[in-house]
Amino acid sequence: MSDTLFVGGGGAAQDEAQNLKLKYGNRHGLIAGATGTGKTVTLQILAEGFAKAGTPVFLADVKGDLSGLAVAGSQDAELHPKLMERAAKIGLDNYAYRAFPVVFWDMFGEKGHPIRTTVSEMGPLLFARLLDLTQAQEGVLNIAFRVADEQGLALLDLKDLQALLVWVGENAPDLSLRYGNISRASVGAIQRSLLVLENQGASGFFGEPALDLSDMIAHESNGEGRINVLAADRLMQSPGLYATFLLWLLSELFEQLPEVGDPDHPKFVFFFDEAHLLFDDAPDALVDKVEQVARLIRSKGVGVYFVTQNPDDVPDDVLGQLGNRVQHALRAYTPRDQKGLRAAAETFRPNPRFDAEDAIRDVGIGEAVTSFLEKKGVPGVAERTLIRPPSSRLGPLTTAERAAVIAQSPLGQKYDTVVDRHSAYEILAARAADATEEVEEDDAPNGYQRRSYRGEEEAPSWRSEEFRSGRRYSPGATGKRRATSAPKRSRSRSDSIATTFGKSLARQMGSQLGRSITRGVLGGLFRGR
Incomplete structure (x- = not known):
């Protein structure tokens, strides 16, 4: 040649x-x-x-x-x-x-x-550029990526990032103690920008196979x-x-x-056409x-x-x-x-x-x-x-x-079908389900067991007026129910969420210290900020 x-x-x-x-x-x-x-x-x-x-x-x-x-x-x-x-x-x-x-x-x-590509590979700097975020919003986004790294939450597609931001917003008081102030307004602004990005058709760009x-x-x-x-x-x-x-x-x-x-x-x-846009x-x-x-x-x-x-x-x-x-x-x-x-x-x-x-x-x-x-x-x-x-x-x-x-390309079988792996969205959804179940169990009066009943009558909800009045029910032999006394609720929902988060964060930081998701040189520019 x-x-x-x-x-x-x-x-x-x-x-x-x-x-x-x-x-x-x-x-x-x-x-x-x-x-x-x-x-x-x-x-x-x-x-x-x-x-x-x-x-x-x-x-x-x-x-x-x-x-x-x-x-x-x-x-x-x-x-x-x-x-x-x-x-x-x-x-x-x-x-x-x-x-x-x-x-x-x-x-x-x-x-x-x-x-x-995946959200993690794109990184917070390029995402902030893509979403045209303010400095404060970019700071919140950096915190979200840092939390994902430390807790091993794989950010593969946009729904992973959206779920992570919801979780960060809900736990902002606890996270702010470690990472700095997290404004719910900033979280909301990032979510709106992600929605605009989705409307532009960009959701298909984030995911696997990368x-x-x-x-x-x-x-x-x-x-x-x-x-x-x-x-x-x-x-x-x-x-x-x-x-x-x-x-x-x-x-x-x-x-x-x-x-x-x-x-x-x-x-x-690499040819970069319309370079002024860069x-x-x-x-x-x-x-x-x-x-x-x-x-x-x-x-x-x-x-x-x-x-x-x-x-x-x-x-x-x-x-x-x-x-x-x-x-x-x-x-x-x-x-x-x-x-x-x-x-x-x-x-x-x-x-x-x-x-x-x-x-x-x-x-x-x-x-x-x-x-x-x-x-x-x-x-x-x-x-x-x-x-x-x-x-x-x-x-x-x-x-x-x-x-x-x-049709003649050898790459069709590799890239034409989307792969949706277990990632941050599924992990956070499972955590939310576990936390909700724990709260329901803790809020339920002592000794009450959920049971199924035959016939037209069903067991009353623990959130019903009967339970709020302090009575506990169990089925009788004839299908009727009798009331017994029950103690007051043991703790609030917010206490349970905070405890769950604290335990989770401690476990993740202890077992995954030093572990972070791979990110490109531009994507990881402000990773340590």
Whole structure:
């Protein structure tokens, strides 16, 4: 396999072919440009190149166009001559149509295999970001996760977290003594946010079987890397969920993959489309963590490529980590646009043959100003580049074509059926039932035994007026009942709940000290707070 990925050429004899060296493929990259300038096609040809070189790829298909990666390019009478003309102009002599190994994923399970994670793996920081919680509400959420860790309550799906929050709210006075103040108003606000999340259809994202990254970082029998395409057209209707999901996936890659140093080619490439959604209104702590992950994850062989309209959408500290750049046209209609255009041009190594600012403003559709890392990781000189045509289809698959690809996937049996294990919801429900039974037994007058009676008469409830008046009944030989005296109730319901909780907490802390549920680096950022 080649050690470079051909991106395009200038179309003139003096113009050099533009290649992304696979050795520097894990040094991250940026694909930027205004809407309609060709970013999606650039993403498509990079995904093709990495897959062909043996590197698995993950990308989000925001508009549905990237599903065409699964089939060979079309012999369309109008499109075919243009593609062939572009290939000949840039010196792509071996251009041919072909399909690539694609697996479709969909958080909602409609256009691909369901992709899931557990609530515990997501962690309190990302959940707080997802639910747009205040600082006080995030503090309560952190307490809930800490209690779940210490008591061994597996948080797998949303109903587990909802049940845990109910339990935390009911036992707030006792928990506050150990963990800090817990406001019922904060618990209620978190529950409302979870309800909104459910209404967005996100409940299917949390649960099992959870995603196994080895199913994404996979190769075909011919050595080519698998292209994982996430159907994101519906997901984009919930931008916060979209950004949080991709952040979670990035953190999982960081946590699970081993250190490999500087490999000859990336082990995995992650394309983050609509990257501005990641940083919009993100807290500083989260942006700092993304910067840290971007800086360190390259040593694990992972390349992260941000796709967005303007380089300004990416914070400077993150932007400084992006060595491979494809800048499509920027339209400078406003003073802010002009400032952004100037800043984008200044990030390129100057080329004496043209002015980068003018070139970024003037390049046409399918053309870009590019710069790729060269020997020793030095940025290459800016070049005006005609992007190569893709070998796979330009445009989306039909519904029948997508269904056929999904049916042939080997992952359907593993992910298409939901698994509902015994977890926090069931454990807390059992505790509540036990506590209620204990209270009823303690509240019942001494000596009273529940019995079944034949005929029309039944044993009176211990909550009936007869029992509240202090009389105890037992059946007689003729079916009639006689009253006897009974002592007053031994203790209140609240006393019983507090005692039950105290005993449970003591047992859990004694037997599970130091045990916590595994959580990703982003999910566990504030775990100890």
